Amino acid sequence: MPLVYVTLAERTTSQDRRAQIGDAIHRALIEVANAPEDDRFQVINEVPLANLIYSPDFMGFDRSPSVVFIQIFFNRDRLEALASQAGRSVDVKRALYARIAENLGAAGLRGDDILINLVEMPKENWSFGRGELSYPPAAASSTR
C-alpha cells in the first residue's frame, strides 16, 4: 500500500542506481513501517535538472544536483497500528525517515540529498486490482 514517487534529475543516475534507490526505500518501509514484502509500487520520475528546483542549503544541508525528492503515500491506519505498539506515530515516522536515509546511504546517496514527504490517508482509499476495495472496514482488525 505504500505508493512511492521519486523525482530526480535526468542523467544523474544509471538504471542500476534508480533500481537501488527503489530497493532502499522499499526495504525501509518493510523494516520499519511493516509494509508487506511484495507490496511495492513506485514511480521514478526523471525531469530535466532545470525543472527540479531545490534550495541548496535549506535547514543547513548541502544539496547537490543529485538530490532526490521522495513522496510516500501511506495508510494512516497502518502507522497508527504501529504507533500503538511503538509509542507515538511520530516515532514511527522518525524511524522510517532515518532508515530510508541509512539504506540510501548504503546505496551511495548523500544524506543531504534526500528529501522525504509523507502523505497519509485512510485504508479505504486503496484499490490494488479489479476495482476492489482492498482494505474493507470488516478487515479493520487486520492492518494488512
Place this chain on the structure above:
Amino acid sequence: MPLVYVTLAERTTSQDRRAQIGDAIHRALIEVANAPEDDRFQVINEVPLANLIYSPDFMGFDRSPSVVFIQIFFNRDRLEALASQAGRSVDVKRALYARIAENLGAAGLRGDDILINLVEMPKENWSFGRGELSYPPAAASSTR
C-alpha cells in the same frame, strides 16, 4: 475538482488508448462520485517501464507491464455529502473503484492492471482559475 494523475509505462498505450483511459475514469467520477460533467482535469504521465516499479502479484493479482497507477485528488466534502445519502463514505469509495475498473475494462484494460489511490482534502483547497477560492465556505450548502 477531481485532479487525476495516471502513471503508466511508455510504449504500452496509443494516444487513443490514453484518451480512453482518461474518459473511463472521468465517467466513473461523474456516475458514482457526482463530479460535474465538465470538471475534468487529468495528467497522464508516461515513464520508462523500468521506472514503473510494481509487484506482479501483491494481493493475488496478476499485473503486467500495462499496469496503470491512478491517483485521484478529491474533495472530502463531496464524498461525505454523497455518503450522507448513500450510507457510509466507504460505500461510495467502493462503488467508485468498481466503476472505474468496469469502465476501464470496457476500454480493454485488464482489471488486474488497475491500481487506485484516493487522496482527499477539504473543499477550500481548490482554485480553478484567477486565484479564486472555488468553493468558499458561504457555499457550504452547495457541494459544487
Place this chain on the structure above:
Amino acid sequence: MPLVYVTLAERTTSQDRRAQIGDAIHRALIEVANAPEDDRFQVINEVPLANLIYSPDFMGFDRSPSVVFIQIFFNRDRLEALASQAGRSVDVKRALYARIAENLGAAGLRGDDILINLVEMPKENWSFGRGELSYPPAAASSTR
C-alpha cells in the same frame, strides 16, 4: 516545506518562463503563507499536450493549452498558526491563491490558465535531509 509540483504542456513555455513560474509561486508562499525564503522545492513536469487533459470552461473560465496545474504539499500546522493570527485558515488559503495568480499574472500568465490544489499534512511528515525528522514535536512552539 512546501513541495510544489507544476504540470504543464511541453513546448508551451521556455526555460525562462518555467523559472518565472516557479519564482512567482515561491514568492506567494513566502509573502502570504510564511514559507521561509530558502524553503523552495519544486518540480516542473512537462507532458505532451494530449496528456494534459483539462476542461476548457469548467466554472466559467477560458482555459488554453498554456494551462498550469499547481499542486502544493504544505504543513497543516503552518496554515493553522497563520490562521490563528489572520482569522480562519480559509482566509489564508484565499489570500495564497490570489497572490499566486497575481504573481503569475505579473509573469505573463493568464489567470484563467491557473489551477491550484493544496494538500496538507502534519509537520511530522517532512524530512529535509539525512533522514532527520525536520519538525519534531518538541519544536511545536516554533512553526519553522
